[in-house]
Each structure stands twice: as C-alpha cells, then as structure tokens.
Amino acid sequence: MAVEVAEALEAAIGELRTALGTEYVMTDFHQRAIRTTNTSPMGLHQWKDLLPDVVVMPASTAQVAAVVKIANKFLIPITPRGAGAGLADGATPMKRGIIVDIKRMCDILEIDDEDMTVTVQPGINMQELNKVLRPLNVWFPDDPASYPVNVLGGRIGAGGWSLLGTGYGHVPDLVCSMEVVTPTGDIIRVGAGGGRKIRKSSVGYRLKDLFIGHQGTLGICTEVTLDLAPRPQAQLPVFFATRSWEDAHRMTLAFNRSGIRCLSGVVMFDEAKVEFLRRDDEAWIPLPEWVNSAVATICYGTSVELEAVKSSIFDIGAANGGVYMGQEISEGDWASRHDRYHLAYHGRSDGTIRLMSWSCEDAAITWSQLPTVKRRWYEIAEALVAKHPEHFDIWGMFMYTGNPFRPWGDFLTEIDIGVNELEMTPEIWADWVEAKTQIARVSVECGGSVSAAHGGTREGEVDVACYEELKDGQFDLMKRIKKMLDPNNIMNPGKYHLDEAYEDEETA
Amino acid sequence: MSQQLSSKPFYDEKIEGTIIPLPLIKDCYAVFACRHKFCREVCPVYQDDRDESHTSYGFHTALLGISQGMGELADIRETITNCLECGACELRCPNTLFGGDFYGASTTTVDLVRKVRRDLVASEIGFEKYEEIVATVDRYIAYFEGPEGDLTKWADGLNLATSGETMLFVDYFNAFETTDIPRNAAKILTAAGVDFGILPRPGATLGELLDVNLETFVEMGRHNVAALEQAGAKRVIIINPHDYTYFTRDYTTHIGELPFEVVFITDVLEELTNNGQIVFGEATASEVFSKVSYHDPCTLNKICGITESPRSIIGKLPGVTYIDVTPVEQWSYCCGKGNASFKTLHPDTSYKIGAKRLQAAADLGVSQLVLACPHCKDQLTDVGARSGVAIEPVHILTLVAQAMGLD
Amino acid sequence: MTEQAIWKDGHWEVAPAVRGENVPLPYQLMNSPERDRIIAQRHRYLEYMHDHFADSLIQPPEGVEQIESEHGPH
Structure with missing residues (x-):
C-alpha cells in the first residue's frame, strides 16, 4: 500500500471511530476475512486479495451517511454488505476499502x-x-x-x-x-x-x-x-416423478397453462439432480431406478381453494406421465428447500467424497428454450469436469417458474456445480471462469438473461452481462448514471465494469 | 436417552500460532463452504450484537483464515469468548441437521470453542477474564478437597443412602447455590418410592473446566464414574442438565462408555407419573391457578434433544394452563448464562439475552416461566430482579413437589 | 436404489466405498444414538418450517397412485 493511501486510510479510520464508536469500526483480520466472501465459489488462493481494510457497523441512517461522506473525503471505496448470501459477489470488495455491514440496523x-x-x-x-x-x-x-x-x-x-x-x-x-x-x-x-x-x-x-x-x-x-x-392458511407441495426430463418439461407446460391461481411455484429437477439427491438424501435414496426426473408444484392459499384445486394438480401430473412421490418427499423436501444443498460433503471425485462448495447459475430462460440451454450447458460443464475431475462435480439442474405473480413463461434455470475451493489454483480457476463465460453466453444467445436472482457481476459472466446482454445502449446508460450519482466512484467500485465510466470521458 | 458419541479426536492436536492441523482445516472449511450462515440468526449472542464474528461461521472461518496465512491464534482471543456454548449453531448447521447422520460428520462448534480456549491457555496467551474463570474453578475444586459432609449438606435431614442401584447425582452448583432443587428431587423420588443413594463426595462437573482445564475435568469425571460404579449404580439420575451433557456426551468422548444408564430427572418423573408412582392432587379453589410457559435449557434441547418429558409433566400439573413455545423456536433462545463461562466473560450481553428471554415469556401473557436447569433459574431470577419483567422463574421440581403436597 | 448409501441401524449412511481420504470418518467418531438425535431434530425442524409458512398442510386425495420404493424404507 502506497504511503499516502495508508495515511488516508488511517485518517479515515480515525474519523469512522469518531462517527460510529470504536467498537463498530473493526480492523482485525478475522473480522475482515469473514466479510470478504459471499455464497459463490472463491478459490482460497484469492481470499487475501479480496480482504477489505476495515469493517464498519452503523446503527442509523445518519451513521451510514457519515460513513459515505468520510469515504468520499478520503476517496476510500465502500462495499455495502447485508447477509453476504448472494451468488453474484455483490458484497465482495474488489478494491479493498470499507465494508459497510448493515446488520445492526434491524428494527x-x-x-x-x-x-x-x-x-x-x-x-x-x-x-x-x-x-x-x-x-x-x-x-x-x-x-x-x-x-x-x-x-x-x-x-x-x-x-x-x-x-x-x-x-x-x-x-x-x-x-x-x-x-x-x-x-x-x-x-x-x-x-x-x-x-x-x-x-x-x-x-x-x-x-x-x-x-x-x-x-x-x-x-x-x-x-x-x-x-x-x-398469511396463507394452507400449503400443498406435490412432487411428481417422471421417466424422462422431457416428460417433466411437458408436464410443467401443462401446469403453466392450468390457470390455477394459487399455484405459487413449479420446479423441475433434471436427471442429474435426481441422481445427486440419491447420493445422500434419505428420502430420495430408496427411490426406484425408473425415477429419472421430477416436477414439484407448490400451492399456497386458503384451505378452501387448495382443497378445491388439489384434484386438478394430481390429475395434471398423472396425465403427463407423473407419479406422486408421496408425502415424505413432497412435504419434507419442500420444507428443507432452504437448507438441503449446502453440504460440502456432497462433492464427489472419482466416486469418493471431496469437499466442495456450491456454484449455482441462475439464468432466466423461457420455457421453450430450456431443452437447448440444458443441452449446451451440460456440454460445457462436462468438458470442464473431464479436464479437472478433482476440482469440479456436476450436481444437476433445477428450473423454477420465475415470472412474478404468474406461473408461466420465465424459468430461473440453474446448473449446480461443486467447486473444490480448497485445492484451487489460478490456472484451474481460469478454466472455471471461461466455462462460466460460455454458460452465460448460451443464456443470452437463447434469448435469456444471465441472472434471474443474484445479478450478473461475477467473474466469468460479467463480460457477457455488460457487453452482450446489456448491449444496444443499456450498459452505456448505466455508466452515465453511475458517474452522475457517484462522481468519485466510491460505491462498490469494480462491479459491472462500471469503472469504465471513469476511464472514458465520452461516457460521462 | 442413550449415551451420544460425537467426538473429533483431532481437536486434541493443539493449534500452535499460525499452524492449523490439516483435519482441522477441512473441518473449518466444511463450515466455511456453506457460506449461507444458517448459524447466524439462531445465535443468541449474534441476535444481540449482530456481529457475525461471534458465530459458528465466524469461528470456523477465522481459523481457516489463520491456515491461509492471514493471522494467528492470538488474534481471536477476544472473539472466541463470545460464545454461550449453547449448541444452537452446530445443530442448525446443514452439515449437522441435513447430513450429520448420513456422513457421520457434523459441525461441533461447542467443542471447537472449548478447544480453542484451551489452546489459548496452553499457549500462554489466555483470553479475556481468564483469571476470573480460573478463580471460579479453584473455588469449586476446593469443595472437592473440603471437609467430609460439606458436599451433602444440602441433604441434611433427608437421611439419604450413599449407595444403591439408582443414584442421584448432585453437582456443586445445586449443592451450594440452589439447594431447594436437589432437596425437591430427593423428596419427590422418596415419596414416589424410589430407592436411591447419593455420592458423599462427587467430583466437580464444571463447564469452565472444559474451557480451561480438560485434564481436571476428565480426572473428576473418572472419579465420578468410579464412585458411582462402586456405589452399585445401574442407573444415575441427573438433575442439572449441564451435568447431563457431561455424562452422556463429554464423558463418552473423554472417558468412554459409561457402565450405567444415565437419565435426566424429568424423564424419570415422566415415567413415575405414567406408571402411577407419582400422583398429583386436584387443584383446589384456594390454590392460585397459573398460566405458565416452559424454557428449554439449551443443554437439554439443543445439545441432547430432551424436550418432551418436561412438557408432559407440566401438562399434568393441576391448576396450570400451559402455553408452549416449540423446542425449535427455542433453538434461538438462551437464558444468557451460557453453558460455562459466558456470564463471567460478558455480563452485559448475558443480561440482555436473559432479559430478552424473559420478555418473550411476558409477551405470551404468562405469569411463570418453568425451568429445568439451576443455572437458568439463577440467571433469570437475577435478570427478572434487574429488569423488572414481571415473570416468575420457577423450577419444575418446585411445581412437582407442590403438586405432590411435599412442601 | 443407489449404491452410494447403506441402510444401517435404522438410518442411511454413506457407503464405505464412497468415503475417501476427505471423508471425516477417521476424524469424527459418531454413534447411533447421536445419529438418531440428529434425525429427530431434523424432522422436528421440518415440521416447524411447515408451520412457519402456513397453518396446515393439505392432504393428497385418497387413493392417489403413489410411488413405491424398491429397497429399504421410504
């Protein structure tokens, strides 16, 4: 760190302590290290380079404003941070500086x-x-x-x-x-x-x-x-097994077109996802061999309306080759939807366990394009695993209805890949980034969006997001807006290639 | 409940400065890899300070960071004191809750925190208020060396045997600080016709020892196991839930399988009420009818999984209206005292966590909060007096004794 | 039915062949009562989460065709 930068940082930390109190301005390594990552994979070799200089925990709007003004005064970057549970690296500081952890503001x-x-x-x-x-x-x-x-x-x-x-x-x-x-x-x-x-x-x-x-x-x-x-009176999760993913895909369209207003979500599990769940999920392990894919439907609403539509749900499933998977999977799997997928022990290499983190693409894809996207994504992912079998592992695909208030059209489409962060190298990471770029490009080429849920700022997909998905003037407008609102490029610099706004005067 | 074994022998290998043993790196990585931090909102300390440094994710990630050359053990000497050792995080971790049984690998934050604190002591780094904890330990250990009879003074006039197939184990905290609890236990068991004895000189069962001096903890444990075996114990009844965790989980790890059955007092009382050995009288008009809720001690609920017998007993008490808060909801509750040293280490946070717990009971509109742990009783009585929250903390054995007319 | 898991003492465990040097079995000792405790807590948690989101679960229609497992409990 250059002397003047170090001096500015030291002066800024002093002012931050005055504004927030010493207790809420933290510089110990572990306080910074735990607020570096989010939920997307990060090779441990990168960790040190992403450490912020200081973490602050403001308690009020006035304190947040004070922190931002101090950052502008000393030209020190700020990265706002909530739970750090995103998958787009939004809360990861790319230019060190100040992490603004907002979790004390919880009233x-x-x-x-x-x-x-x-x-x-x-x-x-x-x-x-x-x-x-x-x-x-x-x-x-x-x-x-x-x-x-x-x-x-x-x-x-x-x-x-x-x-x-x-x-x-x-x-x-x-x-x-x-x-x-x-x-x-x-x-x-x-x-x-x-x-x-x-x-x-x-x-x-x-x-x-x-x-x-x-x-x-x-x-x-x-x-x-x-x-x-x-608050819903009742819920009805129903999971159907199918003999092929094509059956699941077709069944999903039937649900999309059903007109059932309390249908709050439809989810497809592809072949590899079913195989993945058979690795270690007590409910899925004993399923018969013919179970190849699955469709889950979720209804929330009043008891009366759910009782009224349940026969339609089961009829549509059966008419499209689905067999009800029973209450243990339907209810248990739905209740565990938040927690089930975070075990490092899910990872496999050469048939044995290897600790891995979870990478989850979250493209927005229309129903008609799902077969093409699925095929092309697997080609990319399989090539990656073939090249680095000890570092990556395919964990299958989910496709969730994504259109707000309407169960048709868009699908949040994810291919999950286990990533061996512990043994990551810069060379293998470069191959990973390239694979992610290819995956993102398929999404856009098929008319979709790089991200339905988390954002398109991750290494690998950010180029596709900015230069391909947001072409035709959108990205240029983003840069102009960014520079207008943030003349010093204080707020989360390095994200979405917005630094370009400050390099190219023509965009100002 | 059977003896539960969940032990990581590699925790015995000391962390030296910046050197983290490889199995521990993988252990920490398994928590770091999730990064969703399901351990966070459930942690009573985090709920108070909102600082995720003080969570399971925080502790494991700090150690992983040390392994990556970012710091050394001494850097976390303050952070590692911010843990109640309540077990909520390790249970809530998907590694435990959704895969621990399958992989035989679970998150064990309580053991890790104790191990790190001991390593800090062994490295002569120590941690905040370490000396106060050692003083507490010394004060209690002195009882073991003290005059014959001191440790059973709580039982004066009860004429209890010192041997038998059933033994009631009474810890030092109950024996000296909350004597009504063991006295009620003894009276209830006697009235129910249970033949039992007590140890004339039990060894110390202090959680603080697990933080600072494992050797003495194990030495005392061996003494307890040998003394109980020698007394003829086939069944040992425990009345302090902290002791229940030491007997069924820590002794299993550090000493081995125990030669007798270990049961918690509420499980015994549930048996005795179910088979008619304990009969409650009808509530009379002159008795105060009370509306109560129940506080799950962290040790029973989060660490051992005992939640039903206290509810069953309360449900049978005459004149009592019971408002339940589910055990899972109570994963995020704690009385604030913690499993060992927390109240000494962080008295202000301890108080705030306790006040929050009492207020949650007050919000239910109950007048009493039923407890099954002497430490919760001690803490919440103290917090109630300081906070003015008008909830009476009452031990379950007090209510049972009253209902049996044993006052 | 997967070959990656075995049925033992009333619960599923990872098959020995799937363990490897990265499996913590050599590192962590765990007995059946501890596994039973975890399973019981999981089921309790799932029930809690259902209740968190809605007051009731609608039952499937009576007599609906349902998948049957080929091996082990389901």
Missing part, C-alpha cells in the same frame, strides 16, 4: 395490517420478520433459499428472486418505497406518493427500480416499506 419501524405494509431497517432477516408478523396473520412473502439467513438490504441490492415469487412476487415487486443513502452521502426517498405506502403511481420516473438490483453500486438502502400479504 421493525412500523407494521400496518390495514394498508398491509411493514417498514423496516435493512438488516432484518425475513424469517425473523415473519415471526413478528405472524400473530397479525400477515407475512412478507419473500422466500429465497437464503430465507433463514438473508437480510432485506441485501435482497434489495441484488434485486432478489423468491421461490414463491410466482405466487406472491419477487423483491422488486414487494418494495413500496425506500430511504437510500446515495454515493455522495445524501439521504433520499424513492417511491411514489406523499407517504411511503403507494404501490402504483404514474408520477415521475420509476426511480425506485434504479435502487433495486444495483449490487451496491448506487447507494445503501437504510429503510424500506414492504408490501405484505395475508
């Missing part, structure tokens, strides 16, 4: 069960929020795999996707309004209406959307008013 500020909103600080977790809301018979229906661990600020920064979004909407659909600290330390409110609770308005630009899914590059959400829903 519920108002619950309104008449206008059906809740106003919270960004550090609150959804499951904890719903525990508080339950006695009022309302809930906040955002249900990602990280439901028990994630926090609202991160969900908003990533523009998150929900397993129940097809029924209840995804994070961008559930934000009524927000308070945001901008990259220059100004405090603004985005959203419609004179208050905080209007969902639909035609006044002005839709600026609220600008501050959702920006990966921490445009500001820090410090307060948000969310849309609530009535």
